[in-house]
Amino acid sequence: MSADCATHAGPRPGPGPCTDRERLARAALSRVAEPGDEVIGAWLRDIGPVPLIRLLTGAAEPPPVVAGKAVSAERMAGYRIRAAGLDPAADLAAVEAVGGRFVCPGDTEWPRQLDDLRDARPIGLWVRGRPSLRKWALRSVAVVGARACTDYGAHVAAAFGAGLAEAGWVVVSGAAYGVDGAAHRGALAVDGATLGVLACGVDAAYPRGHTELIARIAERGLLVAELPPGGHPTRSRFVMRNRVIAALTRGTVVVEAEYRSGSLGTARRAQKLGRVVMGVPGPVTSGLSAGVHELLRGEAALVTDAAEVNELIGRIGELAPERHGPVIARDLLDPVSAKVLDALPASASRNTRRLARDAGTGHDEALAKLYELQSLGFVERHGERWQLTRNSPGSGGEPRGGP
Amino acid sequence: MSADCATHAGPRPGPGPCTDRERLARAALSRVAEPGDEVIGAWLRDIGPVPLIRLLTGAAEPPPVVAGKAVSAERMAGYRIRAAGLDPAADLAAVEAVGGRFVCPGDTEWPRQLDDLRDARPIGLWVRGRPSLRKWALRSVAVVGARACTDYGAHVAAAFGAGLAEAGWVVVSGAAYGVDGAAHRGALAVDGATLGVLACGVDAAYPRGHTELIARIAERGLLVAELPPGGHPTRSRFVMRNRVIAALTRGTVVVEAEYRSGSLGTARRAQKLGRVVMGVPGPVTSGLSAGVHELLRGEAALVTDAAEVNELIGRIGELAPERHGPVIARDLLDPVSAKVLDALPASASRNTRRLARDAGTGHDEALAKLYELQSLGFVERHGERWQLTRNSPGSGGEPRGGP
Numbered sequence A, B: 001m002s003a004d005c006a007t008h009a010g011p012r013p014g015p016g017p018c019t020d021r022e023r024l025a026r027a028a029l030s031r032v033a034e035p036g037d038e039v040i041g042a043w044l045r046d047i048g049p050v051p052l053i054r055l056l057t058g059a060a061e062p063p064p065v066v067a068g069k070a071v072s073a074e075r076m077a078g079y080r081i082r083a084a085g086l087d088p089a090a091d092l093a094a095v096e097a098v099g100g101r102f103v104c105p106g107d108t109e110w111p112r113q114l115d116d117l118r119d120a121r122p123i124g125l126w127v128r129g130r131p132s133l134r135k136w137a138l139r140s141v142a143v144v145g146a147r148a149c150t151d152y153g154a155h156v157a158a159a160f161g162a163g164l165a166e167a168g169w170v171v172v173s174g175a176a177y178g179v180d181g182a183a184h185r186g187a188l189a190v191d192g193a194t195l196g197v198l199a200c201g202v203d204a205a206y207p208r209g210h211t212e213l214i215a216r217i218a219e220r221g222l223l224v225a226e227l228p229p230g231g232h233p234t235r236s237r238f239v240m241r242n243r244v245i246a247a248l249t250r251g252t253v254v255v256e257a258e259y260r261s262g263s264l265g266t267a268r269r270a271q272k273l274g275r276v277v278m279g280v281p282g283p284v285t286s287g288l289s290a291g292v293h294e295l296l297r298g299e300a301a302l303v304t305d306a307a308e309v310n311e312l313i314g315r316i317g318e319l320a321p322e323r324h325g326p327v328i329a330r331d332l333l334d335p336v337s338a339k340v341l342d343a344l345p346a347s348a349s350r351n352t353r354r355l356a357r358d359a360g361t362g363h364d365e366a367l368a369k370l371y372e373l374q375s376l377g378f379v380e381r382h383g384e385r386w387q388l389t390r391n392s393p394g395s396g397g398e399p400r401g402g403p
Helices: A020-032 A038-047 A049-057 A073-083 A088-097 A112-120 A133-138 A151-166 A179-189 A208-220 A235-248 A262-272 A287-296 A306-313 A316-324 A335-342 A352-359 A363-375 B020-032 B038-047 B049-057 B073-083 B088-097 B112-120 B133-138 B151-166 B179-189 B208-220 B235-248 B262-272 B287-297 B306-313 B316-324 B335-343 B352-359 B363-375
Strands: A100-103 A125-128 A140-145 A170-173 A194-198 A222-225 A251-255 A276-280 A379-382 A385-388 B100-103 B125-128 B140-145 B170-173 B194-198 B222-225 B251-255 B276-280 B379-382 B385-388
Touching (some): A020 A038, A020 A049, A020 A088, A020 A100, A038 A049, A038 A112, A088 A125, A112 A235, A133 A140, A133 A222, A133 A363, A140 A151, A140 A179, A151 A170, A151 A179, A151 A251, A151 A306, A170 A179, A170 A235, A179 A194, A179 A208, A194 A235, A235 A262, A251 A262, A251 A287, A251 A306, A262 A276, A262 A287, A276 A287, A363 A379, B020 B038, B020 B049, B020 B073, B020 B100, B049 B073, B112 B235, B133 B140, B133 B222, B133 B363, B140 B151, B140 B179, B140 B235, B140 B262, B151 B170, B151 B179, B151 B251, B151 B306, B179 B194, B179 B208, B208 B363, B235 B262, B251 B287, B262 B276, B276 B306, B335 B352, B335 B363, B363 B379
Parallel strands (some): A140 A251, A194 A222, A251 A276, B170 B194, B251 B276
Antiparallel strands (some): A100 A125, A379 A385, B100 B125, B125 B222
């Protein structure tokens, strides 16, 4: 039986930790399968990563019928060709060389909302950046839209990026030109949290013109990819990347999109996954707003600023713990987070600079830890300042929402 | 008992025709009451126009408690002061002098959907223009919005005015600067039907800068007012005028509106009356779209062009007769309409010019009759040409919508 315990029938048991052998197997499979390959996904569910890669590289074959469908001989041959001569240890070393890691189902850092993708769940995620992917994803919202956006679209995307980041949200997008880039930059401009989901390897920079932006996201936020290091984007990889953005986040805001555009695909995917889908209106005379208006004439909610998004996807401190289990105990915090938390007095607020000094950490590290502490319900941000929440785990205050 | 038979309890009996005495009494009352005065409305319902004006001008007084509320002494005194020295015959003569008429409940031309306003129903409507107010109102849609609109708003209003008129709708608005004027002009530009509801007398032109536009509407469409000839607009009269626009039409489209603007009032009124409320989005960076977006975040439907409005308020030929009783028989048509209809061959289309020549009428008269015939389900417009509908009363064709 598989070590991959994330099954879909009945209550999901806590996934067992991902072993080194499994991680190596999943790294190998991420070179064998295209993102979102549901045959590989179903095999993974049925027989687990280690037996699967062994079958694909050995004499025997994996089950020829999976999830009720026959796997064609051509497809099977394709898998076996790609599975020959893999060196997953080299990929793991390559991602570590750029300060990254390969996060798998079963890891504490795995964002479990991706399990909603069922057999299209990523095999694993190649990640760069210091924050915890799981914690950040819990309080994330996507801002997506047209590459060839108008000045209006770029302005609006930047404003939403900044406003959502200021409200404590992690702004997720695809690091593309246009709306994506403006959303990331808006978040970075207010020292906020932002996460880029790439359709290439996390060691690459696509598009080239966003090399500097992507480096900044890796430095101050998170970069995530399904493709192993060195992977190149293709049209279908962009499309499949969008499902990760949809599943990872609590909601998706579409800023400018033409009819039949990729951003609309992300939105529809998010809708099917039960996420909140929102659209920013624009002039009816603009073809770049036509797709958004089409969404808004359906189920999507119209939003004009970050505060309205906030209303729709709920307050971070209140909803995230409720949906994703209890917050962790204070004594389970990592040492740096614990020092930053200790630096906050019981009944006063502090800015990040002061907290970093008192905790003896760097500014950026303190900021990253503060965002994590916020997502865990320990602290709240008010403008430039941080303070303990009244119901902070370990604090003796009244629960929030009390009289 | 009152001769005003439009009661609200139980099925409404067909209103008796409005007599000359009643018309004179209602004309007088339209000088005594401000538009939308529900005390006068309740008295009218309870005792009818002739006894009411007699009481207000005589020694006795009307009932001091009406619709469950006491009428204050000051209010009663105000009515009596305004009722002294009235000359309603002069007002009727004045409106006739400009080619108009005073249409009252009970008249065949009375638009019965105004009865939805209950005690705030207009006492009567001063009308200029050739078409039948009732027939036009049955296929009307309001396009309203900010006076100080942007170029975008003016462009969009004109496009909706033209598109709706081309689809056979009567475009209703308030003849104000900005969106209103652009909507009327858009309809006129395509030789379409348009109706202005004024907050002043139909012999006046407010705003002054729209003197020419208002004259064109009177010439080629319809002008409607609650105020008798010579009446001046006030702030509250603008507000009350909006309820007539809301009630008269099947739906209201809001094009650019700030928070707390008059156009939003019209929209909310339309919503309460069960009419379809629609809004045209714009840039979220524009304060002039903020009110529309607020509407769209509520119950209003987002529309980006006339075709979408059409979808929401239904096809004219199908819905109007269903809602407002059967279409009239061919032999009940007025002589000019009958001539125009006779000029249409059984299975070919004609343009307006040709039909006017064949019917021996002027171009504008033929066009007005054709719109009336369209509202009655006799003819259909296709671009510049007219043809008999397949289920035209008196034609032997299959019903529309059949296989």
